[in-house]
Structures are given as structure tokens and as C-alpha cells.
Amino acid sequence: MDKFEKLTGIAAPMPLVNIDTDMIIPKGFLKTIKRTGLGVNLFDEMRYDREGNEIPDFVLNQPQYRETQILVAGENFGCGSSREHAPWAIADFGIKAIISTSFADIFYNNCFKNGILPIVLPQEQVDVLMKDAEKGSNARMIVDLEEQTVTTSDGESFSFEVDSFRKHCLLNGLDDIGLTMEKKPSIDAFEAKASQERPWV
């Protein structure tokens, strides 16, 4: 996984609440057996008509948002299915951070496994960032994971919380499985004990 560096980029506004994983990546694209190449289908049914033509009104089709790296979204972003194809598509498009008042649990977990930083902020701060994102490509937002801040193009800065272990993994691009493998003696010990206590499992 790539390290999450300090990010200065274009933010796109998506104020709709409850953007679900079927919107982010419709089921037709879950038939892949790869992790890559889904960016072109991100938000497919909102972004293209049935003939595959771009729908000009959709935010990521607008010229000023084609290089979006940050999404500012309505509450409960990523609700629905566990499909990791959703963060795969988001990462493949080039989006590295998502800001909302809340995220669905599984989606939130999945982001960290794919180098994406989901940021939870209170409504009034998300409102300010949404307005800033509406300015388009002339306005660059800054996401600083080390400092745990988001800064608008006007220099207004907000602090966010992030789990220290997840922050460490993102900053250093660490592979979870490798880290867990180092704890194999604990897992072996647990299995030995559990096989005594609950042999039917």
C-alpha cells in the first residue's frame, strides 16, 4: 500500500445523504477478479447514461472536478454492502480522502485498507468544506494526516480524530497481514486455550 502523504488537491462536493455502495460501484462491476481498473466506473449510474455518454451535470464530469482528490459528502457515506470494490473504485479514480459527518462502518474500515483517509467532522464544519469544494479547481483543500487537520482554500483549518493504529498504518503504507503475522505466538496460544475450553468449535 502507498504511504498517505500530505494531500493538496481539488475537492468535489456531493451533499446527497446516504450515498450507498450500489451508487459508488453498481453490481455489474463486481464480477471482476481484480482490484484495479474500477475508477472509470466509479458512480457509474450517476455518471453515465445507458449508452455510456457522460451526464454533464454530474459533479465528477464537470471540467473543474475531473482531477478530484478529495470528496466532501453527505452523511452516512458508503452505506450498504461490504464490497471493497467501492474503495477500490474511489482509489482508482484518484480520490484519496473523503470528508463527511458519518460513514458506514464496513466502508470506513475498507478505506484504510486501500490508502484512503475517511474524515469525520461535525455538520457545521462539513458545511464550510462543502462551500469551499463548490469553488471548483481554483480552490485547493489541504489534508494533513500527520497533523490531523483539513484546511480550506481560505486557510480555515479543522482538526479531526483518527485511530492511532490506523494513522500509523496509513502514514507508513503498512500491510495489516504482515503486522498480524508478527503476533502469531499470541494466535497460537489462543487456539490452544480455546480448543480446551470450547472443543466443539
Next chain:
Amino acid sequence: MAGKTLYDKIWDAHVAHEADDGTCLLYIDRHLVHEVTSPQAFEGLRLAGRKVHAPDKTIAVPDHNVPTTLDRINGVIENEESRIQVDALDTNAKEFGLHYYPVSDVRQGIVHIVGPEQGWTLPGMTVVCGDSHTATHGAFGALAHGIGTSEVEHVLATQTLIQKKSKNMKVEVTGKLKPGVTAKDITLAVIGRTGTAGGTGYVIEYCGEAIRDLSMEGRMTVCNMAIEGGARAGLIAPDEKTFEYVNGRPHAPKGAQWEAAMNWWKTLRSDEDAHWDLVITLKGEEIEPVVTWGTSPEDVLPISSVVPAPESFKGGKVDAAKRALEYMDLKPGMPLSDIKIDTVFIGSCTNGRIEDLREVAKIVDGKKVADGVRAMIVPGSGLVRAQAEEEGLAEIFEAAGFEWRLAGCSMCLAMNPDQLAPGERCASTSNRNFEGRQGYKGRTHLMSPAMAAAAAVTGHLTDVRTFN
């Protein structure tokens, strides 16, 4: 010190390692695997030269992609991408030595129906699967939740998950349900109360007389949709009904092991003085048969209501409701029972079990599916299908004009050929009414099997209490 909740007890029994910051390695007792969210995980193992840590605790079954038409018996999946995914699962299950139910096996079905049916799911276990509806298994008093593909790979490699503990929510449903009201109505009514984000950060324990009164299958329906309320998991304390359901299943413990298991299982209940971060109470007798009108499972109302006006909501929900009504082609003020449908889907991990099919048979026995309505029944497993045929239910369905299908996820998520055409409107027993969920521009109304059966006969959304 406060007592423990059921969730606390299962959690504590599965922590294999705890770091100073509270990050835990949670040991996983059962890992269920299907074809859509696993190929990249197995590929990851191969690339890193890793093995499956506990193949005897890993159960694989194809369900999302498989056709449900009878010609499937010939073994051909026409869609090439679907076939590649199912073939990949076949290869991975054999190569890594997993328990496996291929398409041709009568025990094949939706992973969340197969697990309990075969006795893989037991009280007090931790159960995960690369599918959000893993919450279903919580009905047994197991801690069960969906995970992403990276976590699937993590569990395959280590049999653990990196987790932090969730908060405890109690959802109590008191009293008795009125006739015509089912487990599906309970779980939708709860989501209507909490909203789809209301459970975020929590594990829900469902309790109260109305929950206790439910059969195991009804409890599975309730827990199945915990994820639709945003919760990590939903669970119900095991009781005599649970033990009776589990006893004698192929992978349930036997003899002395059964006795030992029962001794522990009987302790699996929340202590009287347990701490709850949030408590929600619903009166069972006030719950009505419900349907969804919009594109989120929280868009739920009693069938006796009218389509709501977007202005009746607050904040971002106003625009979301406007968008939903436009998508659903509905006008505020219209009685929900006037909404005409052209498709009925009965099945899914929410409502694809034998009791669901019995409910449907009771409603449609001797009646006909309305003209112009396409109605299909997709049993949740090959064994449910066989049982329904043995009980004569299949004959009732076919005489009424239903398509009687083979087992799979089918039109719940429409990854296989079972899809709505643009603009089609479906009365569905599934779990999600998202835009495009059952097919591009398709429109979904969620409801109980009895309500969907009544809609099939009348051709419009129908109050099952007044149906005859």
C-alpha cells in the same frame, strides 16, 4: 463494576491479543466465503506465498452470481464473468482445502442460509463473511458481521481480525405482535425509528417479548437487517428455541461435546446490571405491516399511510426524499396501497427460508398472480427448495403462476440474469431498495413475504390484514 452484555461476553472470549491502544486481534470461529468478494483475497494469499490458516473453519459456497433458472442443472453459466468467478471459487476451495458446497450440491444456497442450516453457526461464535448480511447469524447469539475483501484475506491468513470494540445498543420490542405483523415488519420498523446511520458504531442486542416469541427463522430476518440500520452486528441471546434448532444439524456438536457446549451457551445472556450505551424500545402491538416508499431502508411507513412530502423531513433528508420520489415516480399524498407493481420477488437471505415460503403459500393458495405481474420465488437453499416441494408448497406456487426457481441471491442484488428492467416496480422481500439495486432504474418496495404475496395477487401494494 457493571455486568456484561452478551456482546461483551463473546468479545472477551475471542480476544487473542490486545495492544496498549485497545486495538485487538479478534479470533474468528467461522469464515464464510462466496464467489464475489473472495477472488482477490485468494490471489493475495498466492502472491504472498501464504496459506489458509484454518481451512476447517472456512466454508465456501457460490450464491451471488449463480443463475436460478432450471437449466442451471446443465452446469452452464452463460455470463462469462460470472462463470469465471464461480470457477475461481471452485478452484480456490479445492486448492486451499475448504469446506465447499458447489452449485451442483443440493446443500448449495445463499451463504447466510447454508451456514445455519448445516450447523456451522453456533451460539457464542464469531462469524464473518465478505458480505454485509452476515449479521443474520446473530440470531444464534453469535457475533457476526460483514467484512471487506482485504479483511477476508486477513482472516484467511491469520484467522483473526484487527478490531476495536463497538458500543452496546439494546433494542427492546415489548408485547405481542398483531396478526399480519412479522419479523420483517419489526426489523423495518426499527430502521424506520433509528435511521440507516442510527446503529453506526454499535452492536445491537434485540430483546423483549416480541423477539423471544419469534422462531429462529424470524430472528434471522431481524438480525439480517441490523446492517441496514448501520450497526456492526445484531444479535439475540440464545434460548431453548436456539438449542432445539441447532441440535442434530450436521456440524453441531454431539454427545459430551453437546453437553459442554450447552453449559457455556446457557451463560450467553446480558447481565441484569450490564451497561448499555443506548436503549431503544418499540411496542410490539403498535407495529403495523410496513413497506418502503423510497430508496433507503429507512424510508419505511405502515401500509395504511400515504407517500410523504419531502418537506416533512429535515436537513439533507429533504433533498434525498425529493430525489427518491422522482426516482420511484411517486407523488406525496398517494396512498401506499394504491401503488401498482409489475414484479414480485420472494427470496433472499432476509426472507428465503421455509417459514417464509409457508407464509406465501397460505396467502396464494388457490389464487392467481395478477395479470401482467411477473412473480418469482427463489428459495434460499437447495434444501429449502426440496422441503417446499415435499410439503406441496411448490405446487401451490406454480398453480398460482409463480416462477419456482433454484437457490441463490437472485434479484436481491441482481448480479445474475434476474433483474428489473428500467422503470419496473417490484414488491420484494429482500433487504435493500437502493437506486438500481434490483436492476438499472428498477424500483423496489421492501416488505414481508406475506405482504409481497398479497401484492402478487392484487397487482398493487396491499395490506395483508384486509386481504382475503
